[in-house]
Amino acid sequence: MRIQRGRVLEVLQEENQAVPIGVVGSPSDTSQITIDILESAENSRIRGQMVYLVLPHEGRQMAVLGQISRVETKNRWHEDMAFRGIIKRQGELQNLSGRADVRTATISVQAAFLIDENDKGEEFSTEDMLGTSPSTGKAVYAVRDEVLSILLEKHKKEIVYMGRVFGTQVKMPQHLRHFGKGTGGVGEAYHIGVFGKTGSGKSGLAAYLLLCYARHKEMGVLFIDPQGQFSSGWGLPFELHRALFAQGRDVKVYKMATGLRLGDNALQFCELLAKAKFYQFLGIKNADNAEIAVEVLYNHVRKALTAAGAKLDAAPSTLLKDTLTLWLGDEKSLERIYTGKERREQLAERLRQILSDSEEFTDCQKRWTTALDLFQKIDSKGNERTLLSQVVGSVIRTAETDTQPFVFLDISGEGTEFKDDDEIKALLLKEIASTLNREGGEAFQDGKQLNCLVALDEAHRFVRNFTRSSDTSEMSKLTTEFVDAVRTTRKYGLGYLFITQTLASLHREIIGQLRLCAFGYGLTMGSELANLNELVGDPEALSLYRSFVDPQSRKQYPFMFTGPASPLSFTGSPIFVEMFTSYDDFVAANPWADYSGTPKVRSAPLPTRGFKDEESFTKARNLDFD
Incomplete structure (x- = not known):
C-alpha cells in the first residue's frame, strides 16, 4: 500500500x-x-x-x-x-x-x-x-x-464502524465481508453467533450487522423471524427496512400466517394436523394410535383429492367431509387404529357425531383449516400464498451481477391458531433448512458457489443443545437438521447467523462450527461461562468480558467479538466494542448508511399484539437498542 x-x-x-x-x-x-x-x-x-x-x-x-x-x-x-x-x-x-x-x-x-x-x-x-x-x-x-x-x-472501502473501542471514544474498525470471491469477499462462507441476555443489545447489534452486510449486493440474506420484530422493524435503533432500501436492496417480507405455503405434500399435512390437535379432537389421544391415524388419514385424503380431481394446494371445500366419510366407511382403517372392538366403535361413533353435528363439524373444521391453510395457493381467508421453496430459492445466489434480495420470513403466526405453538414453527423451520441444504447441494454439484447468509432469531427456542434418538418431536428433528446444515453448507457458500440468549442452549456441534461470534452482557454463570471459556480460551479477555456492567444501568452495550470481525484481529485475539446506541453516531461514522433522503417505507404490517394502535405499542415496549 x-x-x-x-x-x-x-x-x-x-x-x-x-x-x-x-x-x-x-x-x-x-x-x-x-x-x-x-x-x-x-x-x-x-x-x-x-x-x-x-x-x-x-x-x-x-x-x-x-x-x-x-x-x-x-x-x-x-x-x-x-x-x-x-x-x-x-x-x-x-x-x-x-x-x-x-x-x-x-x-x-x-x-x-x-x-x-x-x-x-x-x-x-x-x-x-x-x-x-x-x-x-x-x-x-x-x-x-x-x-x-x-x-x-x-x-x-471495506471498513464499517458499529461502535467504539471499549471504554473510549475511538471508533473500532470492523469488516463484514460477503461469502463470494472478488471485491469485499472472503471466498468462503462461515457461521456467526450473536449471544447475550435479554437487554444486552442483541437486536440492535443484529440490525447493524444486517445493514453492513447489505452493502454487498451480491449477497442474499434470509432472516427467519419467530417474533416478527425484524420483519416489521419494531424495537430497533433505526428504520431497518428504509436503510436497506437506501442501499438498493429489494426487501421482501413474507408472513407464514398469510403469505407462505408448504409444498403439495399430503403426508406432511396429515402430520401437521397432529400439531393442531386434530386427532385429539377425534378422541385419539394415545401417541401410538395417533401415529397410525396419520397414515390412515393420509390414504383417505389422497383418495378424496383424486376423486375430486384436485391437488392439496387447491383443495375443495368439501375435503374434510369427504375424507371423514371415506374413513368412517372403511372398517379396516378403523381396525388398524384400534384392534379392540369397543374403542373402534367409539371412534366410529365420534366420526358420525362430527359429520352430523354442525357445531362439532365447525370445531373440527377449525383445526383442519389451521393446517390446510399452510398448503393452499389461496387460503380460507382469501390470502394468496407463495411456495416456501420458491421464496427460499430466490435468496440463493446464482449470478455474479444480480442484486440479491433481503427476505424476511415472519413465522410468528400472529393472528392464527399456531401463534404460540413452537412445534409447528419448528416444522416450518425444518422445511426451510431442508430446502436450503437441498438447493445449495444442487448448485454446488453444478459448479456454482452460493453467497447467502441465513439468520435465525431466538435460536435458543428451536435448536436444542442435545438430541435423543427416541425423541421424535419437531424440535429434535429441527436440531438434527441444523447440526447437519452447519457441517455441510459452508462449502456451498451458505452461512448461518444464530441470534440467541444463551450459549448453553445450542448444540455443541453448532457452537464448534461458529467462526465469528459476538458476546454481549450476561454469559458469566455456570455452563455459560464454561462454554465461553472453551470458545475464547484467553483468561485475560474473559476477565475483561466479565467486567461488563448491566447495559440497563448505563444504556451502554459492550460486546466481545471473536473471529474475523476486524482487520485488527488477525492474530485471533478478541476485540471489545461498545456499540453505537444513536443512529446519528452510526451515520457519522458510516456516511453510506444515511437514509434521510429515502422515502419512508413499510414493507410489513405492524404487529400491535393486542395494543389499540402503533403509538401505544411503542410506548408499552419502550425499546431502543435492546
Whole structure:
C-alpha cells in the first residue's frame, strides 16, 4: 500500500498527539506484552484501552496493537509481612503507600503492521506478525482514530464502524465481508453467533450487522423471524427496512400466517394436523394410535383429492367431509387404529357425531383449516400464498451481477391458531433448512458457489443443545437438521447467523462450527461461562468480558467479538466494542448508511399484539437498542 513517505510514522509518533501511557515492561512475549503504566496516566481509565507501540524490525519499523485486558497494582512494601502490621495499625506507610505503587497492564497482541521505507521514497504498511518479544522501555501510546485510519488505509472501502473501542471514544474498525470471491469477499462462507441476555443489545447489534452486510449486493440474506420484530422493524435503533432500501436492496417480507405455503405434500399435512390437535379432537389421544391415524388419514385424503380431481394446494371445500366419510366407511382403517372392538366403535361413533353435528363439524373444521391453510395457493381467508421453496430459492445466489434480495420470513403466526405453538414453527423451520441444504447441494454439484447468509432469531427456542434418538418431536428433528446444515453448507457458500440468549442452549456441534461470534452482557454463570471459556480460551479477555456492567444501568452495550470481525484481529485475539446506541453516531461514522433522503417505507404490517394502535405499542415496549 503506497502512502506518502514518512506519513505513517509521522502520525504514529506525532509529539502533540501521541502521548505515552506506559512503557514495555517484563515479562513480555510475542503474544502478550506487559506495560508499566506511567505516573501521568495512572489515574486515567486504562482497562479496555487499545494501545500501540513502534518497534524496530529487521531494519524497518513495526507498529504493534493490542487491547488492555488487565491492570494490576503492586507495592512491594505492602507485600512485606513486617510492614503489614504497621499498615494494620496506621492504615498506610508514610511516603511508601501510593507513592511506591507500580501499575502494570497486560495486552494481547491483536495486529502488527510492518512499515518499510524503500529507495523510491514510498512507504508501505502491510500486516505482519510480531517475530520477537519487544524490548523493555519502549513507549506505549493510546490508539487514536488517525492511527487506525492510516494503518488500515488499504481496507478503508471495506471498513464499517458499529461502535467504539471499549471504554473510549475511538471508533473500532470492523469488516463484514460477503461469502463470494472478488471485491469485499472472503471466498468462503462461515457461521456467526450473536449471544447475550435479554437487554444486552442483541437486536440492535443484529440490525447493524444486517445493514453492513447489505452493502454487498451480491449477497442474499434470509432472516427467519419467530417474533416478527425484524420483519416489521419494531424495537430497533433505526428504520431497518428504509436503510436497506437506501442501499438498493429489494426487501421482501413474507408472513407464514398469510403469505407462505408448504409444498403439495399430503403426508406432511396429515402430520401437521397432529400439531393442531386434530386427532385429539377425534378422541385419539394415545401417541401410538395417533401415529397410525396419520397414515390412515393420509390414504383417505389422497383418495378424496383424486376423486375430486384436485391437488392439496387447491383443495375443495368439501375435503374434510369427504375424507371423514371415506374413513368412517372403511372398517379396516378403523381396525388398524384400534384392534379392540369397543374403542373402534367409539371412534366410529365420534366420526358420525362430527359429520352430523354442525357445531362439532365447525370445531373440527377449525383445526383442519389451521393446517390446510399452510398448503393452499389461496387460503380460507382469501390470502394468496407463495411456495416456501420458491421464496427460499430466490435468496440463493446464482449470478455474479444480480442484486440479491433481503427476505424476511415472519413465522410468528400472529393472528392464527399456531401463534404460540413452537412445534409447528419448528416444522416450518425444518422445511426451510431442508430446502436450503437441498438447493445449495444442487448448485454446488453444478459448479456454482452460493453467497447467502441465513439468520435465525431466538435460536435458543428451536435448536436444542442435545438430541435423543427416541425423541421424535419437531424440535429434535429441527436440531438434527441444523447440526447437519452447519457441517455441510459452508462449502456451498451458505452461512448461518444464530441470534440467541444463551450459549448453553445450542448444540455443541453448532457452537464448534461458529467462526465469528459476538458476546454481549450476561454469559458469566455456570455452563455459560464454561462454554465461553472453551470458545475464547484467553483468561485475560474473559476477565475483561466479565467486567461488563448491566447495559440497563448505563444504556451502554459492550460486546466481545471473536473471529474475523476486524482487520485488527488477525492474530485471533478478541476485540471489545461498545456499540453505537444513536443512529446519528452510526451515520457519522458510516456516511453510506444515511437514509434521510429515502422515502419512508413499510414493507410489513405492524404487529400491535393486542395494543389499540402503533403509538401505544411503542410506548408499552419502550425499546431502543435492546
